Every structure is written in structure tokens, then in C-alpha cells.
Amino acid sequence: MLINIVLNGKKITREIEPDLLLIDFVRKEGCFSVKRGCETSNCGLCTVFLNDKPVLSCSLLAARADGQQVTTLEGLQEEAAEFGAFIADQGAEQCGFCNPGFIMNALALFRENPEPGEEEIKEYLAGNLCRCSGYEGQLRGILNFLAWKKDKKRGVSL
Amino acid sequence: MKIVNQPLRKKDAMQLVTGQPVYMDDIAPANCLVVKLLRSPHANAIVTSINTAIAAKVPGIEAIYTWEDVDQDARRFTCAGQTYPEPSPYDRLLLDRHVRFVGDPVAIVAGETEKAVDKALSLIKVQYEILEPILDFHQSLDNKILIHPEDNWESLCPVGADNKRNLCAHDECGAGDIEAVLADCDVVIDRVYHTKAVQQTMMETFRTFCTIDTYGRLNVVSSTQIVFHCRRIIANALHIPQTKIRVSKPRIGGGFGAKQTSITEIYPAFVTWMTKKPSKLIFSREESMIASTPRHEMEVHVRVGAMNDGKIRAIDVYTLSNTGAYGEHGPTTVGLSGHKSIPLYRTESYRFVSDVVYTNRMSAGAYRGYGATQGLFAVESAVNELAAKLDIDPIELREMNIAREGDMMPAYYDSWNTSSALDRCLKRVREMSRWDEKYPVRDMGNGKVRSLGIGMSMQGSSIPFVDVGSATLKVNDDGFYTLIIGSADMGTGCDTVLAQIAAEVLECEYDDVTVFGADTDVSPYDSGSYASSTTYLTGKAVEICAQKLRGKICALGAQLLGCSADEVVFDGRCVTRTQPAADGKNSIALADIATASMCGNSVALEETVTKSSPVSPPPYMVGVAEVEVDLLTGQAEVIEFNAVVDCGTPINPNLARVQAEGGILQGIGMALMENITYTPEGRVVENSLMQYKIPSRVDIGHIHVEFESSYEGTGPFGAKSIGEVVINTPGPAIAHAIYNATGHRYYELPITPEQIVMPEK
Numbered sequence: 001m002l003i004n005i006v007l008n009g010k011k012i013t014r015e016i017e018p019d020l021l022l023i024d025f026v027r028k029e030g031c032f033s034v035k036r037g038c039e040t041s042n043c044g045l046c047t048v049f050l051n052d053k054p055v056l057s058c059s060l061l062a063a064r065a066d067g068q069q070v071t072t073l074e075g076l077q078e079e080a081a082e083f084g085a086f087i088a089d090q091g092a093e094q095c096g097f098c099n100p101g102f103i104m105n106a107l108a109l110f111r112e113n114p115e116p117g118e119e120e121i122k123e124y125l126a127g128n129l130c131r132c133s134g135y136e137g138q139l140r141g142i143l144n145f146l147a148w149k150k151d152k153k154r155g156v157s158l
Numbered sequence: 159m160k161i162v163n164q165p166l167r168k169k170d171a172m173q174l175v176t177g178q179p180v181y182m183d184d185i186a187p188a189n190c191l192v193v194k195l196l197r198s199p200h201a202n203a204i205v206t207s208i209n210t211a212i213a214a215k216v217p218g219i220e221a222i223y224t225w226e227d228v229d230q231d232a233r234r235f236t237c238a239g240q241t242y243p244e245p246s247p248y249d250r251l252l253l254d255r256h257v258r259f260v261g262d263p264v265a266i267v268a269g270e271t272e273k274a275v276d277k278a279l280s281l282i283k284v285q286y287e288i289l290e291p292i293l294d295f296h297q298s299l300d301n302k303i304l305i306h307p308e309d310n311w312e313s314l315c316p317v318g319a320d321n322k323r324n325l326c327a328h329d330e331c332g333a334g335d336i337e338a339v340l341a342d343c344d345v346v347i348d349r350v351y352h353t354k355a356v357q358q359t360m361m362e363t364f365r366t367f368c369t370i371d372t373y374g375r376l377n378v379v380s381s382t383q384i385v386f387h388c389r390r391i392i393a394n395a396l397h398i399p400q401t402k403i404r405v406s407k408p409r410i411g412g413g414f415g416a417k418q419t420s421i422t423e424i425y426p427a428f429v430t431w432m433t434k435k436p437s438k439l440i441f442s443r444e445e446s447m448i449a450s451t452p453r454h455e456m457e458v459h460v461r462v463g464a465m466n467d468g469k470i471r472a473i474d475v476y477t478l479s480n481t482g483a484y485g486e487h488g489p490t491t492v493g494l495s496g497h498k499s500i501p502l503y504r505t506e507s508y509r510f511v512s513d514v515v516y517t518n519r520m521s522a523g524a525y526r527g528y529g530a531t532q533g534l535f536a537v538e539s540a541v542n543e544l545a546a547k548l549d550i551d552p553i554e555l556r557e558m559n560i561a562r563e564g565d566m567m568p569a570y571y572d573s574w575n576t577s578s579a580l581d582r583c584l585k586r587v588r589e590m591s592r593w594d595e596k597y598p599v600r601d602m603g604n605g606k607v608r609s610l611g612i613g614m615s616m617q618g619s620s621i622p623f624v625d626v627g628s629a630t631l632k633v634n635d636d637g638f639y640t641l642i643i644g645s646a647d648m649g650t651g652c653d654t655v656l657a658q659i660a661a662e663v664l665e666c667e668y669d670d671v672t673v674f675g676a677d678t679d680v681s682p683y684d685s686g687s688y689a690s691s692t693t694y695l696t697g698k699a700v701e702i703c704a705q706k707l708r709g710k711i712c713a714l715g716a717q718l719l720g721c722s723a724d725e726v727v728f729d730g731r732c733v734t735r736t737q738p739a740a741d742g743k744n745s746i747a748l749a750d751i752a753t754a755s756m757c758g759n760s761v762a763l764e765e766t767v768t769k770s771s772p773v774s775p776p777p778y779m780v781g782v783a784e785v786e787v788d789l790l791t792g793q794a795e796v797i798e799f800n801a802v803v804d805c806g807t808p809i810n811p812n813l814a815r816v817q818a819e820g821g822i823l824q825g826i827g828m829a830l831m832e833n834i835t836y837t838p839e840g841r842v843v844e845n846s847l848m849q850y851k852i853p854s855r856v857d858i859g860h861i862h863v864e865f866e867s868s869y870e871g872t873g874p875f876g877a878k879s880i881g882e883v884v885i886n887t888p889g890p891a892i893a894h895a896i897y898n899a900t901g902h903r904y905y906e907l908p909i910t911p912e913q914i915v916m917p918e919k
Binding site: 032033034035037038040077081084085087091092093094096097103122123126129132136138 | 165167173176178179180359409414649651810812820848852854
């Protein structure tokens, strides 16, 4: 079947098998940041945006994205680097394999709720598993990033 | 120190957080054949017939291999990544007619697409002669059912193995008359503890791709901690010379010991060697749960004898370990259950006896902690019970009895305790956890109670007289350095830590050291990243290597300045004469030396150093869990975990801390939620992340880690290991806290809400 997708801002038309999953579609298009960590929608590694909302691309048919906008970390490089630097400053990226999905979902959180509290952060990101970090370093990175954002907004120079 | 002990960013950090394609499946050629395995549905069976004719007709299928393609009388091998001759028995074939657990491979299928391969897998017809399995490890030793009856089973090392008894290893050691001392004690705690075959659950599953290179050699790119061992294992499995094989690793999506065993490599290696076409095998999460290399299930019988005044006099440990269908890491993991638990205490006498047995379950393997985790759960739990029986504060009891710096540790292979801040760790954790105020339990008035519990831990730093750490350093144009290593950064940050050590010695900027690793064709030999060896051992090799390279820079610099090497000094930027020269040519910049080394030069500006250690200095740790237990539902949650670690000098405090935080949460998972159960037929029930629950970020309150550093003279800049010691305290600390909350002692992990509400009598 033929589908039209706006992938990271670029309109593409592709002939696909009807049972192709979105994760396999975007990886085939070179979006290798999207990772598979399980087959049961538990790990959050494959998170992408469908029309700016985070979804698990392992649980969505590519055909369902027909006519819609799909964004992966490849399309959010600036934001990823800006926020990711705070994770890196904690050493909390560790093996890095869960990072793209985690960062996608964190960016979705910041868009939805620019000043989330600790419990809101934990709850929103509960579906993003990480086996290396124990989550503490990720939390420190997020809180530091939010504080930096807040200061920046206030026009405070660091 | 300018660079060592600084919280620098990992060298690969920004690439990882921006999602760059650096992992195995991101860089595998697009035309790789997809390789998958047909797995046995039976726990113990002989393949009587296998029909692949129909499956082979599926369009796109390239090859199907069965036991008929593998010489059943050929030499067997082990998939354990260990130094040759491996203590793990040679008990595997690439494909064995005798399948020994549910999930054991029966056929290898390679095809152009995943769909074609899946279809072919469903069309292979196999008939089995089903044999009675042994699933309970208590029933294995001297059972009439033999897991490995074959005559070409082989044990290369004297580990007490005997396949005709289902015995993978047996050992006994001790000091003093244990029975006499125990009989003379006022109190003896005598308990049996049980831990299960929990999974490492790294986020990237097992995976490998293979190609044939320019020279017709097999080029293996794998998510592995052990490139050099992999090369030998593949050669053993395929019965081809090692000359024909190159193994390298890209970025690894986590390992935790799982990738210290060659789980996937041999299958695509075989496919590519036979077909000469690129191929890849990526395990599904299900395969990673049912046919991998989890922690050894162990039953640990502990007897701790003490006097009424709190003096611990003797510790007796007997461990029964379940290695499953194959013996990977079986003979070695069990040793740590005694040798890295008993030496925490000064005792008059100890005894440690162990048996490792085969069963028809998936093979166990290496998992962070490597047997120490199981032993420390048992011994530390017994010491907590002893404290209660003697009515002595558990921290005070430990302060009375711990081994201290300068002690001889008989149970730790008769080694000296050369560096220990364990006493300071205990003191600090008492303050951090507000022990005096909160211990043992507080009623929160809402049906919930909050309680504290404690556990101590030790590990080693490399395997003495065995592990090899190596480093090559070379000077490039402009005077920057390349550090080439054979150890594997699996997210731990060893590339960064090793570069910090090099930069400190070379007095250069951290960014002036680039790192390459690991590739068997390029890297100097290194055993690999396991056994808590990389920072301590490879780190020491880097330190010595950098010092030697300084000597070479001075030699060439002096030559260019027209003097001898003992007349110059190097400050990281320039080689300078100690006495002013008559011609005024006093100094030459490193960049100029580097440039000169590339023209008319006979001094190689590079150095390789290999290091082994006669000792394995233990890092130490104390952990205190604060657990909130809902007495109505049995829900137990760790709201605070306070830990103090002595890893010697933390080379990178950020990375050391994250190692500790991550290890602690893995330990919490093992204590409270990660469970492995089998059906009566021998099938793993928890075969996905849906059933096998690892902690998410809402399952934990906060983890606080601090360091109390001793200085280990044999380590680089005083460092010891950090990677494994950190997983061992949650088990005993949480079991202790739950006892303080409920009054019921738990001798098995995990401790589930059901068991808390309805404890076995």
C-alpha cells in the first residue's frame, strides 16, 4: 500500500506492506535513534511523536501514520543536544540505548508542562525504562535543565 | 590531580543523547541475511528426525542448518568469556542433537527477510524423543538422569567437575576447626537462603552481525564485553583457525555481565562462514529472557557463631549453585558466594564448601556481583539475625567484627587487606540514614510502617594472576594522543575513565586523548571488561603506558635538542633542557616533536603496556534501605536508599556515582520484584518485560550515594573497582528492613507483597 508521511518535516511517499510497524518504517528511512527494547510496549525505547504526541512506534502500524507527521530524535537535534547536555553532565546517559526514547518523552513532557514537579516527572516518564542509571542521575539532569530554563526565561545570565 | 577525580562528561555522551547510529543494528549492512533460531519446546529431549525440505522452499530462504550439519563427535566448547583454559566445562556444540532446556537451539535459519525466516521456522518438522528432565537443582547430583552423558564432555581445569554425577564443580576450603569453634560459641545462627536466576535485562538485547572482509576473513561485529574471548569461542565452535576471525564491538547498549558470554555470536558467524554472505542475529526480548545467561540460582546454607558479647568467631558457608543446562561461569561464580562474603568479618575459623550442578534449565552465566550477590544476601542476613538475637545494634555488631585495613583475610585467598574505609562507610551511613532516630521501625499511623535495614558488601578488583589489562598510546601530528584498548565500554564510561588517567599522566588536556576500542585486529590483548577489572587493571596499564610514553617523548625531544634524555624534562607541552644550552635551543614543543617523528625518524612515538595483578583489592560498601511497608496490602517500597562506597579514588566521581545508583536499583529489583519461575514442564514463565518486572522510576524513592575513599597503592591513582560491589547490599538490607516492619524473616528473594501479607509459617 502507498502512504504519505511527513517524517521529520520532510514529505515522503512510500510503498509499504500493510503489517509494517512504524518503528521498522522509520529505521528503514535512516532514523536509527529509534530503538527496540521489547515486544510488549513496556520499555519506551521506541518513542516517537505522531503529530507532536509521544507514541510507541513498536505498537503502531506505519499505515496508521498515513497523512500525518512523524518526528524522531533525528528531527529534534537541537533540542536533544540542549537537554541531553544536562543528562551528560550527570554521566546519566550511560549505555545510551534508552536515551532517545527517554529524551523524546522528556521533551514531550516539557512541551506539555513546562514546570513539572518531581512526582509529575516520574509519572510522565514511568514508561521509559533504564537499566543503567537507577534514574537518579536522569532526575538530577532534568531538574538542572528545568532550573536553567527558568533562569533563562527570567533573563538571568548564568 | 587536574583530570583524575574530576566529573568529566563521557567522551561519547553527546553522540548518545542525540541518538546517533552507533550500535550494532545501526551499522549492520542493509543486505544482511536475517538469522533466527528454532528452539526446543522440551526441557530434555533427543531430536529423532528433522525435516527442513518444505521450510527451505520458502522464497528468500538462504540456508537451514541442523545437528546433521554439525559433527556431534567434535570437540565441545564453552560460550563463557574466560581466560584459556576456561574453568567452565566444554559442554556445547553449535547444534546438539540432545536438547537440554526449553529454548535450546534446534535449527539455524537464514533468509532475506524476517518474514521469510519466520515462515520457514514454522514449517520445520521436528520429532523428539522426550526424556525426563531435572528441573529442581536439589535433585541433580548423582541423579540417574544425566544432563551431559556424552563422552566428549570435557573439563579443562581441576574444578572438581564430573559429568557422570551432573556435577559442574565442587570445592572446599577453610581454616581452623570449624565444628569445634561453632560448638564453643554462645550463639549460632543456622539458616538456608535462596536466590533466583534473575536477568541482567540490559536494554539492548544480544546481537551480532558478520561479514566476510577484504581478505576473506570472518568479520564479527558484536555487542560484547569480550572481543578476544569471542574470537576463540567462535573458532572453537566453528572449528576454524583464529587467524580467520576478527571481532570488534561498536557501542554496547548495556552488559552487566550478560555479554561476557557469547550468546549470539556463533550462529551468524556460522551462517556467514558457510554462505560467505553478511548475516545478523538480533535476539528478541523473549529470547533474551528464556535462552540467555542469567544469575546462578543459589541455595546458601550459613552458620554464624558468636559469643554473647557480640564477638563473631566462625562462619560456615555451603553453597549449592544451579548452572542450568550448560556450565558457563558455573565453577567460578560459586566461589564468590563464600570468598566475597566471609572475609568481611574477622573470624577464628571459617569453612566454605560448594557444589555446582547441572539441571534442565537455561544456562546461567555472569551477572554483576557474580556470586557475591547471592553469598552476601545470605551472610549479611544471618549477621542481621545474629544482631537481633544478641540484642546488639547491627551497625555496632559490625563495627566490632569487620576486617580492617592491615588485616590478613584467610577467606579472601589469604590476602592482606591493603586498603579499606569500611569502618568509615559504616559511620557515615549511620549519619546519612539517620539510623539512631529511625531504626528499627516507625508507625506512620496510616496502616504503613517505615523501617530500616542494613547490608555490607565487598567485591574484587580483577582476577589475580589471570586477568590481563593492556593499553597502547601513540602520539599523532599536532601532539594529540590515541589510546587503544581491548576492554569494552558498555556504557560504564571506561573509555572516558581511561582517557582521564592517560591525560593526567601526560599532563595534557582531556580532549587531547582520543580512544579506540575494542578490535581484536588492532587492540593490545585485554581479557575484556568483566570481574571489576577495567578501571583497576587496564587503568594501571594506561598509567604505566603513559609514563613510558613520556620517556619516549623526552628521548626524541632530547635528540632534537641535541642533548641526552636525562638532561630534559617534559611538562605536557614542551620538552625543555634542565640546563640552558649554549646555542639557546632550550625547548621544543610536543607538536614539533610529533611532526619531527614523521620525518627521518627511528624512534616510535608509541608504547604498549600489559598488566596483570597478583592481588585483587576489594572495594567495600554499606547500604541502608528505608522501606515503607503497607501492612494491609504487603506493598513494600524503598523510599530511601543510603549507601557509602569505598572504591579507592573515584577516577570520575560522576560515573562512579551513577554506577552505584544503577547497581543499587538492580539490587532493589532483585530484592522486591524480579522473579523467575518455571512451569512443571520447564518453561520460563517471565518471558517478557510484561511479566519480568524491572524497576521503573516510580518504584523507587531516592538513592543517595557518598564515597569514603581509601587509597589502594596498587591501583591507578589509588583506585579500586566500582562496577560490581554496588549491587550487593539491597538484598540483605531490604530483607532486614522488611523484618523490622513485619517481624517476619525472609530467606528467599524476591520478597513479594503476597509473601509479606501471607508469610509462610
